[in-house]
Amino acid sequence: MARYIGPQCRLCRAENTKLFLKGERCHSAKCPISKKASPPGKGPRFRTKKMSDYGIQLREKQKLKRIFGMLEKQFKLTFEEAERQTGKTGENLISLLERRLDNIVYRMRFASSRKMARQLVSHGHILVNGKRVTISSYRVRENDVVEVQKKSQKLLGIKESLKEYTKSGAKPWLEVNPDEMKGKVVAVPRRSDVTDLEDINVQLIVELYSR
Numbered sequence: 202m203a204r205y206i207g208p209q210c211r212l213c214r215a216e217n218t219k220l221f222l223k224g225e226r227c228h229s230a231k232c233p234i235s236k237k238a239s240p241p242g243k244g245p246r247f248r249t250k251k252m253s254d255y256g257i258q259l260r261e262k263q264k265l266k267r268i269f270g271m272l273e274k275q276f277k278l279t280f281e282e283a284e285r286q287t288g289k290t291g292e293n294l295i296s297l298l299e300r301r302l303d304n305i306v307y308r309m310r311f312a313s314s315r316k317m318a319r320q321l322v323s324h325g326h327i328l329v330n331g332k333r334v335t336i337s338s339y340r341v342r343e344n345d346v347v348e349v350q351k352k353s354q355k356l357l358g359i360k361e362s363l364k365e366y367t368k369s370g371a372k373p374w375l376e377v378n379p380d381e382m383k384g385k386v387v388a389v390p391r392r393s394d395v396t397d398l399e400d401i402n403v404q405l406i407v408e409l410y411s412r
Contacts, residue, residue: 258409265401269298270315275338280410291403292392299390302329303337305347309377309384310366311359326353341386348383 252260266276283293298304303318306327312318319337321327327334328348329341341347349359363379371377373394377384392403 258405261402261405262409265406269301269304270319280406290407294403294406295392295395295398296390297340299395300340301337302327302334302339302341302347305341305386308372309347309375310363310371310379311349311382313362313365317358326350326356343386343389345386346383347386348381354382
């Protein structure tokens with residue numbers, strides 16, 4: 202499957218906001234978006250034009266899609282699934298995205314970014330309920346146990362990532378045992394639980410796909 206492999210910070214500059222594609226490293230003052238206000242390919246004197254309603258909706262969709270590192274087809278299929286469920290489509294969409302295995306690995310602090318989490322999953326380092334799962338988009342369920350397999354627990358990258366757990370812990374719908382590198386999904390995430398995505402206006406995304 203095709204995937205963007207260019208500079209991650211270029212995507213943040215295109216959306217004119219930090220998408221935290223490199224995890225906690227994006228908090229650094231050295232982050233390019235802190236130095237370059239203009240979009241990629243544009244000079245420092247570039248003046249942005251007023252966007253149409255469609256443009257605003259499109260940018261909101263692009264932000265959320267890029268945060269989770271998804272391609273358009275995959276993102277749209279997830280939206281259509283959210284639309285079929287009962288309840289508000291936007292809230293369902295966030296919940297489905299948060300339940301992706303690569304995102305859960307990131308949320309449990311086994312990886313410093315979702316990109317790293319995808320690599321851990323695809324390379325077979327992650328177990329779900331004792332079985333190896335190599336599909337990043339695998340949807341975890343309530344009471345699923347996600348862990349780093351024994352042979353992979355000595356990886357330096359995972360140990361470094363877990364240091365963030367001691368600083369800020371994990372999301373309320375997750376239980377994590379950092380010593381055993383194991384965690385449990387104790388509840389299905391709700392929109393109100395995902396505080397770091399509060400800036401995303403999911404209603405604009407719903408309106409975009411409703412055109």
